[in-house]
Amino acid sequence: MKIRAIAMNTFSxxxxxxxxxxxxxxxxxxxLLMLTSLMAIRAVRSGQNAExxxxxxxxxxxxxxxxxxxxGSLLAAWSAADAVSAEMRSGTVLAVxxxxxRRWEFLLGKFLGVQLLMFVFVLxxxxxxxxxxxxxxxTIATSPWILIVYPMTRYMIYSALGVLFVTMMHPIIAFCIVxxxxxxxxxxAPGSTATxxxxxxxxGLFYILPSSNLLSETRFLTITRATLRAALWSDHxxxxxxxxxxxxxxxxxxxxxxxxxxxxxx
Amino acid sequence: MAAAIEFQRVSKVYKRLFSExxxxxxxxxxxxxxxxxxxxxxxxxxxxxxxxxSMLMGFFFPTSGEIRVFGLPPGDMKAKEQIGFLPENFxxxxxxxxxxxxxxxxxxxxxxxxxxxxxxxxxxxKVKLNGFENLKIGRYSRGMVQRIGIAQALLCxxxxxxxxxxxxxxxxxxxxxxxxxxxxxxxxxxxxxxSSHILPEVEQIADHVIxxxxxxxxxxxxxxxxxxxxxxxxxxxxxxxxxxxxxxLRGAMVTTGPQGARILVELARKREAVEALWAxxxxxxxxxxxxxxxxxxxxxxxxxxxxxx
Numbered sequence: 001m002k003i004r005a006i007a008m009n010t011f012s013x014x015x016x017x018x019x020x021x022x023x024x025x026x027x028x029x030x031x032l033l034m035l036t037s038l039m040a041i042r043a044v045r046s047g048q049n050a051e052x053x054x055x056x057x058x059x060x061x062x063x064x065x066x067x068x069x070x071x072g073s074l075l076a077a078w079s080a081a082d083a084v085s086a087e088m089r090s091g092t093v094l095a096v097x098x099x100x101x102r103r104w105e106f107l108l109g110k111f112l113g114v115q116l117l118m119f120v121f122v123l124x125x126x127x128x129x130x131x132x133x134x135x136x137x138x139t140i141a142t143s144p145w146i147l148i149v150y151p152m153t154r155y156m157i158y159s160a161l162g163v164l165f166v167t168m169m170h171p172i173i174a175f176c177i178v179x180x181x182x183x184x185x186x187x188x189a190p191g192s193t194a195t196x197x198x199x200x201x202x203x204g205l206f207y208i209l210p211s212s213n214l215l216s217e218t219r220f221l222t223i224t225r226a227t228l229r230a231a232l233w234s235d236h237x238x239x240x241x242x243x244x245x246x247x248x249x250x251x252x253x254x255x256x257x258x259x260x261x262x263x264x265x266x
Numbered sequence: 267m268a269a270a271i272e273f274q275r276v277s278k279v280y281k282r283l284f285s286e287x288x289x290x291x292x293x294x295x296x297x298x299x300x301x302x303x304x305x306x307x308x309x310x311x312x313x314x315x316x317x318x319x320s321m322l323m324g325f326f327f328p329t330s331g332e333i334r335v336f337g338l339p340p341g342d343m344k345a346k347e348q349i350g351f352l353p354e355n356f357x358x359x360x361x362x363x364x365x366x367x368x369x370x371x372x373x374x375x376x377x378x379x380x381x382x383x384x385x386x387x388x389x390x391x392k393v394k395l396n397g398f399e400n401l402k403i404g405r406y407s408r409g410m411v412q413r414i415g416i417a418q419a420l421l422c423x424x425x426x427x428x429x430x431x432x433x434x435x436x437x438x439x440x441x442x443x444x445x446x447x448x449x450x451x452x453x454x455x456x457x458x459x460x461s462s463h464i465l466p467e468v469e470q471i472a473d474h475v476i477x478x479x480x481x482x483x484x485x486x487x488x489x490x491x492x493x494x495x496x497x498x499x500x501x502x503x504x505x506x507x508x509x510x511x512x513x514x515l516r517g518a519m520v521t522t523g524p525q526g527a528r529i530l531v532e533l534a535r536k537r538e539a540v541e542a543l544w545a546x547x548x549x550x551x552x553x554x555x556x557x558x559x560x561x562x563x564x565x566x567x568x569x570x571x572x573x574x575x
Contacts, residue, residue: 005373009359016361091357095418098323098351099374100343263325 002101003109010083010113017086020079027071031128034064038135061132061140068125069151070182075121076155077178080114080162081171093263104255111163111251118155122148146236153243157210158182160250167257185209210246268337270426270457271299271322276331278317278481291317293481294331299474301425304448304458306472306489306560308465310568314481315461316354319430322459323351335426347375350424354431354461356415360404364395364414367403368421375422385421393417394443408435416444426457433464445470469493469560477567484567493557499536501529502552503543514542526551 014020038060084107087093097106126147133140158178165174187194188205197205278292292314299305309315320326321333324341338345358367368386369379379386390396393413398406403414412435419427432448433441445467448458452471462468468475475492477485485492506520506527518539519530527548531539536553543550558566 001378002374002376005370009362009370012361013359091353091355092359094323094325094353095351095356095358095371095415096374097325098346098349098353099371100346100376101374102343260327262320262327264320 002099003105003112006096006101006106006109007112007116010110011116013086014079014083014113014117017079017082019082020075023071023075023078027068031064031068034067035132035135038064038132061129064132065125065129068128069154072118072121072125072151072155073158073182074175074179076114076118076159077162078171078175079117080111080159081166081174081178083110083114084163084166085171085174088263097263103259107163107167107251107255107258111159114159114162115152115156118152118159122151122155125151149240153240153247154210156247157243157250160247160254161210164250164254164257167254167261181209185211211242268334269298270301270303270336271297271305271459272332272334272337273297273318273322274332274334276318276321276328276333278314278321278326279329290481292321292328292478295478295481295483296331297476297483297486299457299459301457302455303473304452304460304471305474305476306468307459307461307476307478308463308468308560308564309478312480313478315478316430317481318478319428319459319461322428323349347422348425350419350421350427352415352419352427352429352432355434356411358403358411358414360402362403363400364390364403364417365399367414368418371418371421377422389417389420392420392447409437409440412436413440416447420451424456426459427451428459430461431463432460433462433467441467465561465564466559472560475560475563477564479568485563489560492563493560494555498530498556499533499539500552500554500556501531501536501539501543501550502554503527503529504549504551506543506548507546510542510546514538530556 087096087110093106097103126144129140129147161178161181162174165177168174184205186192187197188202188209189211190206192202194202273295276292276295277290280289280291281287295314295318307315307318317326321328322335322340324339324346333340335342335345336348359370362370365386368389372379372382372385387396390399393416395410395413395417398410403411406414412432416429416432419429429448433444436444441464448460448471451458458471460468460472469489472489475485475487475489476483504526506515506522506529511518511520515529515531518535521528529539529543533555540550540553
């Protein structure tokens, strides 16, 4: 009950958070701009065959969803960092932890509140996926659960990282570190063309940083119906367990640091 | 029966990361608060009051020493269940209304708000916030925020109530109401641990006083004993012969007026002074023991050169 109460309270706070509202407004604006190209394809649809359309539209949807999904990762990291730091900043954490609430319960409540926000985001994203496909006259062959579970797992990683860093530092610095990690993840991924990073560092970072490519749902979106090959269940399980394990390790580390730190109004 | 609060040689030293710079916020503080007692924890700004209260609540960890709350370590779930806490400059989730905030705190205490009956409306009435149920806390005045803070501290019927500056931000009427509320809680047998700068109010309610300055405890004891100790006696006489001022009344503070003389002597010298006045033919009209006020005691302890240095 305690964790649920903190989670619901966190969710209520996050949907009223001005920075997050601003974030989302910016995202919608960029999305609307990207939508114009999709509308252009729809306008010339009559001159194309159906399969050719799929080949054009699906990668475009994939790009748009990559953008939204990437934005979701940033949102997850920022929301988690802000949810914890806002309580410290305002001093509300003192009133909450004066109650019979353990510190890890508080942190878990905050984390789950962020996951609730991200779940709403993922549902909107899912609806948007189908809407975009419908506008472009394409069909999304990927199962809906993949479009929900994969991003949720990825967002769990980034929010756990946000929580981990904010237990030690200012939320903006924590967010910037997560941002750098996201960029670095792309640079050290197998097949990356970044030649300025030595191989030993690439390998090291690859093992340390979260492999968000593995947990990217957009890789399923770019597969057209003609070339669709069902991924094995074991592949899904491995990828998702990897993500959950990474998030769990980050959360446990955050809980451990939070347990031993002094709590005062920042 | 275990003391409600027990500090045993508690110290807290702040140390900067990557620096040798150290600041002793609390040094070797020991005291006990008995159940049912109202304990005033006093000190000037920066004396270490909030640090001590934070350690008591389990927010900070002492560098050395031991703290017990009802015999349990601070931060223990069973100890927390018995504590109601009002932090200094209380802050709340501004998007909540008062009833929603209290429901949230009931849930944090592991209780089902739907089964709490009339607890929330009664508490809101107690702190005079009934009628503001639909107003979000973000729109509350400072005094209203303080009242809702007191209401949440009283939620779940705690045995120990820790209040850090409970009357800050309140107008005189609000302060009087809080004082009456505290007196009512005292009558119910609750233990109250109170930090405040408004000493005349503290004096009306406290049983036990602890004064700290620069992190060190400079005075501790029962309020009545502290106020009586070092007291003086006021003697009213029709006149004071000049020769007495050089003799038995040497060192006494004498003021004369149309209605006679007012002589302030130390408690230990009262008999000598009165007998001297009678012997010199003066008429002693009254003799009243004077107690110092808590404010005088506080200023004496805090202002004296070298206090807790």
